Amino acid sequence: MTALAALRNALVGRPRDAALIGGIGLAYAGLYLWVIGDLGPGGEGGLAARFPAWERVWQARGPLYFEPVGLIEAGPWIWTFSPLNTLLALGLGLLLGGNLVLGWRVRHGASHCAWRAPGGSLLAALPALLAGGACCAPMLLIWLGLPLAGALIPVLPWLLPLAALLLLASLLILARRLAASTS
Incomplete structure (x- = not known):
């Protein structure tokens, strides 16, 4: 089985895995x-949506951080x-959900195999966890007001x-490992 076929099978071939990836996502x-401030408490309990500023869709507040075009109020939340x-x-x-699910499948598949690769298969998911934290962790430090920020x-x-x-990259590495463990 090729890595691409293993990746497709893992992401869309199993409904439970696809639901788990979607939930994590x-x-x-x-x-x-x-964390970036687009979603927060403050709603008055109703359901309302207003989109008055579609012309600002491409305006950036910062690098890869864009202006809102509307306001959605759903219960106690404002988005x-x-x-x-x-x-x-x-x-x-x-991407993070796919990495975690594939990492789990590779780890679970390795436990049924008599031969184990050195280093452990859960270490392959470590870049995914670090990369997932790379987005929110700095913003969280800024939000908390820590000097490290x-x-x-x-x-x-x-x-x-x-x-x-x-x-x-981690998703492709995990897909290759999954393909190798199922062959």
């Missing part, structure tokens, strides 16, 4: 949007909706693309 996206921030959050969340400001624009590349 949504949870991470919600956390990401909360200043930015389609690009939401797509970035969902993309990173789905000032040292991270110069590298902050590079962390999001670096995290996405690490997540993609």
Whole structure:
């Protein structure tokens, strides 16, 4: 089985794994949007949506951080909706979910195999966890007002693309390991 076939099978071939990846992706996206300030408490309990500023969809507040185009109020939550921030959050969340699920499958598959590769298969998921934290951790440090956050400001624009590349690379490595363990 090739790595691409193993990846496709793991991501869409098993409904339970696909649901788990989607759940992890949504949870991470919600956390990401909360940390960057797009999602938060303050709603008055109703359900309302207003999108008055679609012309600002491409305006950036900072590197890979875009202006909201609307406001969604759902119960106690207010979401200043930015389609690009939401797509970035969902993309990173789905990559992280795919890495965690594939890491679990590789680890579970290795326990049934008599031969084990040195280093352990859960170590292959470590880049995914570090990359997933690379997006939210600096923003969380800034949000908490910790002095370490000032040292991270110069590298902050590079962390999001670096995290996405690490997540993609880790996903491919895990897919290759899964393909090798099922062959």
